[in-house]
Amino acid sequence: MLKISKFSSLALATVMSISLAKTVNAEPTSTLTVVINGIHHQKGQICLRIFSSDQGFPFSDTSEVQSGCTQIKGSSLTKQFYGLKPGNYAVAVIDDQNGNHKLDRNFLGIPQEGFGISNNPIVSITTGAPKFRDSSFSVRKNTIIKIFMKYSLDS
Numbered sequence: 471m472l473k474i475s476k477f478s479s480l481a482l483a484t485v486m487s488i489s490l491a492k493t494v495n496a497e498p499t500s501t502l503t504v505v506i507n508g509i510h511h512q513k514g515q516i517c518l519r520i521f522s523s524d525q526g527f528p529f530s531d532t533s534e535v536q537s538g539c540t541q542i543k544g545s546s547l548t549k550q551f552y553g554l555k556p557g558n559y560a561v562a563v564i565d566d567q568n569g570n571h572k573l574d575r576n577f578l579g580i581p582q583e584g585f586g587i588s589n590n591p592i593v594s595i596t597t598g599a600p601k602f603r604d605s606s607f608s609v610r611k612n613t614i615i616k617i618f619m620k621y622s623l624d625s
Contacts (some may be wrong), residue, residue: 502613512543593624
């Protein structure tokens with residue numbers, strides 16, 4: 471009986487030390503708060519995509535790190551993303567009026583729905599789609615960014 475009890479104690483101590491080691495070695499994560507201003511419509515949803523590299527930025531709906539949509543309830547909204555590793559990210563936002571979760575564009579590639587990009591870069595026919603390096607920002611423990619919606623290209 472005594473041998474079984476010692477074995478049980480040893481097994482329990484081993485399991486606890488392994489779980490504590492995982493907690494200690496866990497990578498720190500960050501929270502990103504995105505504040506979106508200048509929403510023109512009061513129907514539909516605002517969809518956000520967070521990218522950690524230029525792969526697929528800003529149009530892809532398969533290469534983002536995190537994404538999410540929120541129903542529009544005013545001219546601004548705030549959305550938080552949790553569990554991001556510290557690093558550089560860029561955010562693409564669309565005012566998704568038809569629920570297809572993508573930015574609708576005409577045959578020339580000009581957006582037909584509202585959009586926004588982190589760092590609020592100029593977007594025009596001459597500049598084209600923003601680059602990740604121009605739209606990226608550093609995320610540490612708790613980061614807040616503001617994005618202003620655009621409903622036409624910049625002049």
